[in-house]
Amino acid sequence: MRLNHIKEYNREIRAWLLKVFSLAATIPNDQLVRKACPVCNSSESVFFANNDHLNYEQCSQCGLVYMNPSPSADVVAKGFQGEDALLMEYFSLINKYKTDLPLKPDPYNDDKINDIYSIKPSGRLLDVGCSVGDFLHKAKYFYAVEGVEVNPQTAAIAEQYFKVHKKSLGELSLGPVYDIVTLHQILYGVPDPAGLLRDIHGVLKEDGLLYINTPNADSYAMALYRGKTNHLYGYTTLNVFNERSLTVLARLTGFEILSFRTEWLDIYLTDLAEFYDHPDHFIHKRNCHLPNYEEKIRQEDEFHQLLKPDLGKRGNYLVAILQKNNVFSA
């Protein structure tokens, strides 16, 4: 069962999110710094959205949506390394509800595996930001897998099953030995995405693949909910990519894009009603205070699966496959 369909889980996440919003409201302005676009370095940008506390701007050159001003890179890094108590609370919640290990997936029907498997069906795979090892448990059936995780609490769980490197990629000297690197929901919270892709470039073999799954700035959900979209709430999302900004990032760091797709509509009728009628109570995908919310969401998810709406470039998550090519251009 998907976690979103479990009432207790949603209630705990909603309560946690309310604490996140309170914290975002108390971040002092002097701890926020204005910056140029972390992809193309342009300082031309236009207002994109406000999440009640923090502003997001869109780069006029590459189209990246990024928090500006934002906390310094140092503050963000310490948070992920365990100094952010709220983030640690989130990981505990995930551990509490994610109790069973995934079974061997059908590589042609599991979207995340299929994207990679259809190009490279074997080899060494490194999951950067592997958290508790969810993806590694699926990928292990097809690849020789390892993880990178700087958070001590989640790394300890993944380490029970897999080899986990517990430093940031740039501090490790792994060499160009991997066929595939994966980034699941990592790029959005990284202060220097170009630096991370350069580090990944350094650990991939020639023609190695990089799989990226990250929030999409061009989604229908973002267009509708703006600062209330799940990707912008709180204080942890620094970058929201679209095809254009990810293409620029790839070119600057020695990759070519092999494919793009998007996934998840993430717009539910029950959420829509709350967004318009009770905006003060609305939290995108977490309106569990509404009667039968989880059952309604489950039915709508089923309907979306059945209907398979053509989301084109407008799904809530962007999925890209990149290939190392050693051509560095703007």
Ligand SMILES: [Zn+2]
């Ligand atoms: Zn830019």
